[in-house]
Amino acid sequence: MKLFEMTNVIKKYGSRTVLNVPQLQLGQDLIYAILGPNGAGKTTLLRLLNLLTAPDSGQLKFMGVDTAASEATRLAMSRQMCMVFQKPYMFRTSVYNNVAYGLKLRKTGAREIRKRVMEALDFVGMASFAARHAFKLSGGETQRVALARALALRPRVLLLDEPTANLDPASVQAIERIIRNSRDQYGTSVIMVTHNLFQAKRIADQTILLFDGQVVEQQATNVFFTAPKDERTRRFLDGTMVY
Amino acid sequence: METLSSFWLIQKAEMLEIVRLSLAVSGSATILGSLVGVPLGAWMGMSDFTGKKLLLRLIYTLMALPPVLAGLVVYLLLSRSGPLGAWELLFTPPAMVAAQFLLVTPIVTGLSAAAIAAKERLIYDNARSLGANRRQAMWAVVRESRTGIISGVMTGFGRAFAEVGAVMLVGGNIRHQTRVLTTAIVMETRQGNFELAVALGVILLVLSFLVSSVVLLNADEFTAT
Numbered sequence: 071m072k073l074f075e076m077t078n079v080i081k082k083y084g085s086r087t088v089l090n091v092p093q094l095q096l097g098q099d100l101i102y103a104i105l106g107p108n109g110a111g112k113t114t115l116l117r118l119l120n121l122l123t124a125p126d127s128g129q130l131k132f133m134g135v136d137t138a139a140s141e142a143t144r145l146a147m148s149r150q151m152c153m154v155f156q157k158p159y160m161f162r163t164s165v166y167n168n169v170a171y172g173l174k175l176r177k178t179g180a181r182e183i184r185k186r187v188m189e190a191l192d193f194v195g196m197a198s199f200a201a202r203h204a205f206k207l208s209g210g211e212t213q214r215v216a217l218a219r220a221l222a223l224r225p226r227v228l229l230l231d232e233p234t235a236n237l238d239p240a241s242v243q244a245i246e247r248i249i250r251n252s253r254d255q256y257g258t259s260v261i262m263v264t265h266n267l268f269q270a271k272r273i274a275d276q277t278i279l280l281f282d283g284q285v286v287e288q289q290a291t292n293v294f295f296t297a298p299k300d301e302r303t304r305r306f307l308d309g310t311m312v313y
Numbered sequence: 314m315e316t317l318s319s320f321w322l323i324q325k326a327e328m329l330e331i332v333r334l335s336l337a338v339s340g341s342a343t344i345l346g347s348l349v350g351v352p353l354g355a356w357m358g359m360s361d362f363t364g365k366k367l368l369l370r371l372i373y374t375l376m377a378l379p380p381v382l383a384g385l386v387v388y389l390l391l392s393r394s395g396p397l398g399a400w401e402l403l404f405t406p407p408a409m410v411a412a413q414f415l416l417v418t419p420i421v422t423g424l425s426a427a428a429i430a431a432k433e434r435l436i437y438d439n440a441r442s443l444g445a446n447r448r449q450a451m452w453a454v455v456r457e458s459r460t461g462i463i464s465g466v467m468t469g470f471g472r473a474f475a476e477v478g479a480v481m482l483v484g485g486n487i488r489h490q491t492r493v494l495t496t497a498i499v500m501e502t503r504q505g506n507f508e509l510a511v512a513l514g515v516i517l518l519v520l521s522f523l524v525s526s527v528v529l530l531n532a533d534e535f536t537a538t
Contacts (some may be wrong), residue, residue, distance in 0.1 A: 148442070
């Protein structure tokens, strides 16, 4: 069963069409990288997948079920995924409470919350930061806590919006390791928007190029980078695409 | 200083009475204004509706409402020939609370709306993505905007506690009944007791400082950033 299936999805902001996807299928247990210039519709695509917004027309299915459903059904679906934003918002409390937030919403028992929070923090190498105020973290630490906050929920799919933008190389390396481990250990599917071609090459199983709200190409990453089919992909990769 | 110390010794009870009434009137107006202003500000900060900009402009205008005008409105409502004249509230503390309520509510509303709107989308989306339903996400927005909301409430209290025009008009500065710190300052100044007027002003500032300190006692978020 496909993780996500999009059919004839159109999303507009005002009169401007920001996404127009006739067909897109995303499978389970894979890491996807979504590439594209600014304004290509990458973040809009993530927001649609996370059910933070709905298509203006067309159909989006999650695990075979149409997402155009009741509020309760959409909530149940969205609780199987989690998005980490480019600049994640940390709640005005401790790191521990930040990571526990989603579990409390799901009415998880206190003992299980403690176990899952510490496990998630340990997973991202931030266990010793549990008691620290979340506002006192560096950019890289914030991003790792945001990942822990998502992974503590054991989501079926993790949606990442430029998770390593503006981070130092050590933090980038740490976060890429976390992304790979979350797929390998928990079977979490990852859909990641990135501007970093090397990052896509390093960790993605499949790579997608979005341009002007449309999917230009979707390929296995090695094929995408070595033998792209679309002329626009070739120009994007060699830096000659003018947009 | 002689005037001040003799006043303090002789009229200590009256001074405490003035302080108590000042705190009670401005405190009540702030609480009532916040009960209306915070939810209204939260709704305005999180909603998008036709006429929102106009309503915001109206609220920002009312934030600068002259106290004497607020007092006049309440005076006209409560005067014997006014629509609420039968309640016989003019020149009583409830009338003073009503006048200050008119001053506090727009301030709390406007500043709460601004505090919430500043990061509303970011907080809402993060909470939703972590599994919050609409109501839980909206509560997260309000909770996370509490620094700005508390600032708005404190600004509202400061406005009420320091104003004189409204309470003078609807309270009348009646001894043992409606005299508060600001009206007492005006009276002492008019009588040429400048030393005492300044001392009352200092008391007003110290009380304002103490109230702020108590409110912010556990608000670690003011120092966390």
